Amino acid sequence: MTNKQKQKSQFIYYRPGGQTRPPVSRQKQPKRHYGWFIAIVVLGLTGFLLTRSEGHALSTYEEVRSGISGYCLDNLHNKTISGNEVDIWKCNKSPAQNWNLSGNTISIDGSYCLAVDKQHAIIANCSSTAPTQVWLEDGSGLLNPDSGKCLNAAGHNDGSPVTIAACSSSDNLSWTAVSSSGKTITLPGTCHGSEGQKVACYAEQEWANWQSGVYSHPALLTSYTDGAAYEEWCADFVSYIYKEAGYPFSGGETNGWDENNANNIQNMGFTIHQPDNYTPKPGDVGYFSYNGGHVEIVVSGGPHPTFIYGDSHVTDPTTNNGDMAANTMLSDGSAGELIYYMSPTAGS
Secondary structure: OOOOOOOOOOOOOOOOOOOOOOOOOOOOOOHHHHHHHHHHHHHHHHHHHHHHHHHHHHHOOEEEEEOOOOEEEEEHHHOOOOOOEEEEEEOOOOHHHOEEEEOOEEEEOOOEEEEEEOOEEEEEEOOOOOHHHOOEEEOOEEEEOOOOEEEEEOOOOOOEEEEEEOOOOOHHHOEEEEEOOOOEEOOOOOOOOOHHHHHHHHHHHHHHHHHHOOOOHHHHHHHHOOOOOOOOOHHHHHHHHHHHOOOOOOOOOOOOOOOOOHHHHHHOOEEEEOHHHOOOOOOOEEEEOOOOOEEEEEEEOOOOOEEEEEEEEEEEOOOOEEEEEEEOOOEOHHHOEEEEEEEEOOOO
């Protein structure tokens, strides 16, 4: 890594803070009206059950609205089979549009997740280790880091297919998840679980902040680097995320969480694993052999993990420093490759 200099940012970062019907009394009726009375009761009970069923669905309903007005992400013909295509359809609160956002996945019917198959969006059996099922907020869109592309409505009519395409701010690449109460839902939601899960969750939240266009990049970078002058901030980002998740570093070159040397991250209480015999987990840190060392946070584990990190090889125009990146790359050719994983000693 090279050493460049920049003026200390003057921005101040303010951190931004997923009925029953009453019983009807029965009265005895003359025998000649009994059949008519039963029909009324049956019809009423049927309506009551339908009302209860619809009410239950609405109480857990989460629709993913397209930027194309009036249309929602839709499981084509509501076929809950792996490989079924995903389309857009007029928003109608049907089971085919009842999605659940959890972590960095979007699922339907409890066991099928939104996934990428070549250039198409499908549902597939949910797998916590499938990079094709990982989605990160990217401005107003949804990025699949494995493909490097965003969820895209390929048409403007009922049944238009959903594909992936280069990320941009167009309506067909814009998506908003909304609960039945009308509240906007964001990925990944409230951070909870083990140390590793919390770390991964906070990394995803900072990714969303960086990509949203709402928060100043110089201000965010100043908070990641603890106000330091220009530095390649991959290590700062790792230490900042661990601090935010409730596990701040101690010791090291600065005797605190603001560790800015990638090589020193391994001294912050991690267990080192060789990649040939270890399956990475969320919250682990990947160490890469770029010039000067480089570290990235694992946000989705398995044999093909997804990483979020500060990327000094791509200049962010508003900071003249590195940009933030997300992908599944284990090797960048001669520039560098994954050497080992580091997991919290306490386990993840």
